[in-house]
Amino acid sequence: MTEALGTRSITSALLVIGDEILSGRTKDKNIGHIAERLTEVGADLREVRVVSDVEEDIVDALNALRHRYTYVFTTGGIGPTHDDITADAVAKAFGVSIDVDPRARAMLLEFIAEKDMNEARLRMARIPAGADLIVNPVSKAPGFRIGNVIVMAGVPRIMQAMLEAVLPTLDTGPKMLSETVLANAREGDIAAPLRAIAERFPGVSIGSYPFLSDTGPNTNLVVRSRDPALLLEARDAVAAMVAGFQRAG
């Protein structure tokens, strides 16, 4: 998948933290949403990892990802209970200290009465030194950003609000655009002409996605490029190939 334009591309990775996803008890709803939004703004998601609530695993994954991609997003593990260890793991990965942050504590007190504040809830105000806070309009306990790492809640509604707060602050590149052509054919019937088109348009990514419809196997052909003119040219080539196949069949 060569890049169509020579501009610096902005890349992202996502680290999903939580035993509940790995046990299958909770079905992740965040990967698809984050993937879609990052594609829309032009900070393409290039890798996802899901790890358990084990500090060493979180630290290792964070350090692998943050040196490789422009941004790393994390979801999960920033609540008040003993299994919420994301903030501490992030501090460890960056080699910085972590303590209750007065700004975060003030945010919590917008939502939690002073009499209900306790040591557990104060854990949600523990923020690595040097991090910027990310507001949480739903339940106030903030996310944070340190370096290129953006730490968000795991609850989808809260995560989505944090993501929208962060996206406008990011560097983004030219957006990846896409066009879909329904093949009305089985993958294997059009694979050869499709490969020829893919070879003719090295700056365009052409994907073939088979699915089982009620009437049998079918295929979506997805053409992707950051260059709008090239995208349409490749899309037209794919559509013409598909139409030709239909006439021949």
Added chain:
Amino acid sequence: MTEALGTRSITSALLVIGDEILSGRTKDKNIGHIAERLTEVGADLREVRVVSDVEEDIVDALNALRHRYTYVFTTGGIGPTHDDITADAVAKAFGVSIDVDPRARAMLLEFIAEKDMNEARLRMARIPAGADLIVNPVSKAPGFRIGNVIVMAGVPRIMQAMLEAVLPTLDTGPKMLSETVLANAREGDIAAPLRAIAERFPGVSIGSYPFLSDTGPNTNLVVRSRDPALLLEARDAVAAMVAGFQRAG
């Protein structure tokens, strides 16, 4: 999360291969299903990675995962089109040759008429040397297993059939059992007594999962262990703590 029993634990990782998941165009439906089934049979999922259709990325992820976990499952990238490069990447990771496998070709011919067989479809019979085939009752093109790596289709219905064919052949450990207690409380209110219980039961994993219900914030407390007696003891401790909190409230 210390292990309750001293037996060798069987671990799994999942590698999801496909640009369409990372672009958000396709929402993954396989991670949750595979997580649930592996937990049920006792071959716990410990890590998931999603990578794009780039050979180097697939090879690197495979080599990182296959040396670390008992089993590695992959989904996606085994169709007939130019973007289906999983089988070649697996062969490369293992340093073995890859060619059309007569057994796989014969399977394809159960589904595809000889006159419709073409070079693209034959790609689906390309299998790394030394691999065992995994039957595909839906559309015949097989998955395969080489070493500890199990390569499956990305289409959920086909993937699920392949997974069920493979699971009975795996080594499995004592199953991770779980019990859920609804807290009827906010996480921050019960975090301190919950931590105390977690410390009392080091061989039990106790997770706290907040969610937003129609009536406000609530929390599921999930107790997990491979030891049934220990599980029930910890579950009872959590339930008693929650009941005590309700009376106090």
